[in-house]
Amino acid sequence: MARPFQPSRALSQNFLTDRATAEHLARLAVPNGRRPPLLLEVGAGKGALTTTLAPRCREVRAYEIDPRLLPLLRARFLDAPRVTIVGGDFLRARPPRTPFSVAGNVPYSRTAEIVDWCLRAPALTDATLLTQLEYARKRTGDYGRWTLLTVRSWPRFEWRLVGRVARTRFRPVPGVDAGIIRIERRRAPLLDxxxxxxxxxxxxxxxxxxxxxxxxxxxxxxxxxxxxxxxxxxxxxxxxxxxxxxxxxxxxxxxxxxx
The missing domain is CATH 1.10.8.100 (rRNA adenine dimethylase, C-terminal domain)
Structure with missing residues (x-):
């Protein structure tokens, strides 16, 4: 008898289990009428978000660091030609040279590293990330205060808090609610x-x-x-x-x- 899957605390695994939330996040990441040529998903988990992103994108590369989840993901998306499951650490991935988007239910313990990776990628157009609500509020000025990272990157990137997600929509249930943060590269930078x-x-x-x-x-x-x-x-x-x-x-x- 197979042992039940035990989420890893070391990997900050809190899987999104609410389909309506996954659909909403996908609509925010890929608005109607906009079909990115390539979207990288951070932490595919069991594929809840991947499923809602795939019909909206020309190609999805879904990264998953936990090798225990790879057989499940590859079986689930075996007949999905737009989806490529990539086993390994997203942070070790080389940023594509052509325009691409990023989306994902981000491991809370690695949020800062993932955001930094996105900001450093020259061809990134936008990132839509499900993070701890406190992080999302701090970075977008929702507390009425602004952080160094946000202000420093402002001429090139716009930061917005675009949603809140109750902690009960994840399994295991985390201790805090989540926020959806949207980071968009400006088409025309505010400074040369x-x-x-x-x-x-x-x-x-x-x-x-x-x-x-x-x-x-x-x-x-x-x-x-x-x-x-x-x-x-x-x-x-x-x-x-x-x-x-x-x-x-x-x-x-x-x-x-x-x-």
Whole structure:
């Protein structure tokens, strides 16, 4: 008698079991009328999301790191020519050179690494990821605060919280609810490559926290009078904390301080 499958805590396995949620996530990842030539799925698990993605894409490469799940997946998608099951760690995959999308129910313990992989992939067009709700809210400014990663990448990528999923729609049931985060590469970057480098330096300087306020941190590299002029242009109070500054206001700061 075969032993029942035991999810791996080491792999942060919480399988999506709700079909309606899988359908909703697939619609967010591949809106009607848009058929990506290639979509990479992070952590196919038992194939719940793969099933809903396949009809919407020209090709799905579904990555699964747990070798115990590969026979099940390959049997399930044996007659699905658009689906390729790839055994192995998604993070070791070489990013495709042609435009591609990413979607998946992300292992919570590896979310940061997977997002970093996506942001570094030159041909990535978008990523739709099911993550811990707290992570999704932090990265998209839903708490009214913004993180270094989001602000630094903002000229090239738009971050949005596009859904919430109750923890009861997973097995085993995790301790927290999930959020659906959508990261889209801008068709026209907000800054050119030379401008992005000065943007990166400015944002990283601001997030050092030295001096107790953003105004004080920026004065380490710019004259106080110019910093004050930049704050007026961005309509910011000099005492504002760095995390409270939306990306759009950073663009106004950069326009003054990088000129």
């Amino acid at each position: 490559p030379s401008g992005y480098e000065s943007w990166r330096r400015l944002v990283e300087l601001g997030f050092t926290g030295v001096g107790g306020s953003l105004h004080a941190s920026l004065r380490r590299a710019h004259p106080g009078r110019r910093v004050s002029a930049a704050f007026r242009a961005a309509r910011l109070d000099p005492g504002v904390l760095v995390g409270e500054v939306p990306p759009e206001r950073w663009l106004a700061l950069h326009e003054v301080l990088a000129s």
